[in-house]
Amino acid sequence: MSNIIFEFNGGLGNQVFQYLASLYLKKEFKEYRFKYCISDYIKFGHRKLEINKVICEKVNLVDKDNIKLNKLIINKSLTKFENLTRKNLFNFKNYLGCLNSISEKNLYYFYPELNSLESLKKIITEINFCKNSILKIIGYWQNPKNYILQIDDFYKYFKDSYNDKTIFLKNKEYISIHMRRGDYISNKKTYNYYFSKFSPLNY
Numbered sequence: 201m202s203n204i205i206f207e208f209n210g211g212l213g214n215q216v217f218q219y220l221a222s223l224y225l226k227k228e229f230k231e232y233r234f235k236y237c238i239s240d241y242i243k244f245g246h247r248k249l250e251i252n253k254v255i256c257e258k259v260n261l262v263d264k265d266n267i268k269l270n271k272l273i274i275n276k277s278l279t280k281f282e283n284l285t286r287k288n289l290f291n292f293k294n295y296l297g298c299l300n301s302i303s304e305k306n307l308y309y310f311y312p313e314l315n316s317l318e319s320l321k322k323i324i325t326e327i328n329f330c331k332n333s334i335l336k337i338i339g340y341w342q343n344p345k346n347y348i349l350q351i352d353d354f355y356k357y358f359k360d361s362y363n364d365k366t367i368f369l370k371n372k373e374y375i376s377i378h379m380r381r382g383d384y385i386s387n388k389k390t391y392n393y394y395f396s397k398f399s400p401l402n403y
Contacts, residue, residue: 202333204232204324205262208249209239213378214340215251219259221317221341223354228321235260237336255357285309291327299327304339315343 206222208215226234236259238249252258287310293299307319314322316339347354 202232202335203235204229205235205237205334205336207237207239207336207338208251208259209241209247209338210340211247212250212254214342215249216254217341217344218339219251219255219357220344220347220354221320221339222337223357224317224347225321225324227353229324235262237262239338254359256359257357287323290323300334301336301338304341307339315345317341317343317346321346 204222204225206218208218222234222236226232238261241247242249249261290299290302302320302323304316304320307316307323311319311322320337320339344351
């Protein structure tokens, strides 16, 4: 059985999106084992693995340094074939048994008309990974379009976080506002992007 390994990165919000994306694919692809690893960003202390605080069962973490991202020399050599499309390059790597990761930022080149999770699902369906292979999935998967209508199916994986202070939220309509302070103060590039696209800093 082949393994699909989702990488956790970012803060709790991003980790929840990554976890939900993995659950969605797990329902679609029962023939694969789903596991998890942490990014170097978390490993070196810039963030913490927080997903276990909100889910019922702790994730099955593997050490990505021990994941055999095999045949790296072949992978590097294949980048010299400039005439190969990204999709054909993926298929070629899989044929040679050295396809080891898929990054969300590259999926636009495969199916630009689809959102990233739909594109990833389509790629996994089409490529037919080699037996006993390991595929690492890298990304944030922040678009919940694929599973939002079936979100009730995913509740069972999360702890009931209601308590005396939040019980008033049950069975009532409410609006939640997520203030992303870190996106404004982390660095100038990020600040300029969010300042120009969204609310000004003094908001």
